Amino acid sequence: MAILVKALPQPSSRYGxxxxxxxxxxxxxxxxxxxxxxRHLTGDSAFKRWDLVSYDYGRPKQDMxxxxxxxxxxxxxxxxxxxxxxxxxxxxxxxxxxAEDAMSxxxxxxxxxxxxxxxxxxxxxxxxxxxxxxxxxxxxxxxGMFDQHLAAMEPTPYHFGFSFEDxxxxxxxxxxxxxxxxxxxxxxxxxxxxxxxxxxxxxFNETYPKxxxxxxxxxxxxxxxxxxxxxxxxxxxxxxxxxxx
Numbered sequence: 001m002a003i004l005v006k007a008l009p010q011p012s013s014r015y016g017x018x019x020x021x022x023x024x025x026x027x028x029x030x031x032x033x034x035x036x037x038x039r040h041l042t043g044d045s046a047f048k049r050w051d052l053v054s055y056d057y058g059r060p061k062q063d064m065x066x067x068x069x070x071x072x073x074x075x076x077x078x079x080x081x082x083x084x085x086x087x088x089x090x091x092x093x094x095x096x097x098x099a100e101d102a103m104s105x106x107x108x109x110x111x112x113x114x115x116x117x118x119x120x121x122x123x124x125x126x127x128x129x130x131x132x133x134x135x136x137x138x139x140x141x142x143x144g145m146f147d148q149h150l151a152a153m154e155p156t157p158y159h160f161g162f163s164f165e166d167x168x169x170x171x172x173x174x175x176x177x178x179x180x181x182x183x184x185x186x187x188x189x190x191x192x193x194x195x196x197x198x199x200x201x202x203x204f205n206e207t208y209p210k211x212x213x214x215x216x217x218x219x220x221x222x223x224x225x226x227x228x229x230x231x232x233x234x235x236x237x238x239x240x241x242x243x244x245x
Contacts, residue, residue: 001025002082002090003051005109005216005231006178009136009153019178022067022109022218022230023053028094030067030109032218033057037073049179049231050087052080063221065108091214092238097167099217099227109218113237114164117213119175119204121158121197129155156181158197162204162215162229173217173229180204180232204232212236 005022018035025031033055047053055076057069082090095111096102102110124132132155160175175181180200187196204213216231 001031001053001055002087003047003049003053004091004233005218006049007176007230008178008181020218020230021047022216024091024094026090028090030094030107032065032068032109033071034060034063034068035073036071036076047076047078049233050082050084051078052082053078065219065221065224066106067109068221088212088236088238091235095214099166099219100168102217103219103224108221108224109216111214111216111233112166113212113214114162114166117162117164117204117209119160119162119201121160121200124155124157124159129157154185156184157193158184160184160200162232164215173215173227175229175232177229177231208232208234 001023002025003021003023005020007020009019018037021033021036023031023033053076055069056072057075058072060068060070063070091111095113096105096107098112099110102108102112136153136155160180161173162175163170163172165171183200183203184193184196187199211234214233214235215229216233217227218230220226220228
């Protein structure tokens with residue numbers, strides 16, 4: 001399976017800190033992997049976007065979405081990387097017009113190519129930041145006796161989101177892509193927050209739209225009509241036909 005999505009970590013009273021990950025098999029089947037305690041993964045288990053991974057899994061007991069897999073975390077193995085030239089060939093046939101289009105097909109994960117996308121950010125209030133810090137601190141304490149101790153996650157001080165259009169109209173989605181938030185932290189540590197935001201603005205409002213951009217979106221298990229932006233991918237439009245089919 002090619003990894004497309006690593007969503008923002010979420011505090012969990014049962015697992016500590018979990019990440020919802022998702023991707024597509026080479027025969028174009030969506031798979032959602034949960035629960036993944038990503039920061040506990042090391043070596044050949046720690047994967048990145050576009051990595052090809054194998055894993056063992058069972059059916060979730062409470063999540064009835066057809067793409068969902070209860071992954072056995074210890075079985076995750078990185079087997080390679082999806083070549084850049086192969087990405088559009090694999091994924092272009094999976095692009096749908098909107099979340100409504102995906103729902104009509106019975107999907108809970110989808111790719112949408114946005115029109116007129118605009119990346120935006122807004123500073124979080126001190127109260128929101130403190131609440132997120134407290135939640136991650138509690139999650140960091142929820143570790144087993146054999147688990148590696150990790151420092152609590154530091155929440156990003158900004159809300160990131162995109163406004164865009166698709167076949168169903170205009171939307172504004174909050175961005176839950178962990179890699180987008182990692183962009184902010186990495187550049188902030190190298191320089192400062194202002195330069196990090198300027199870099200993200202140029203990346204998501206100029207570079208990605210010019211190169212070709214798609215959104216990986218998914219719905220919530222308990223609220224299937226509520227869709228979220230899980231991943232922002234640079235993906236040129238396929239011009240040479242479908243070589244996988």
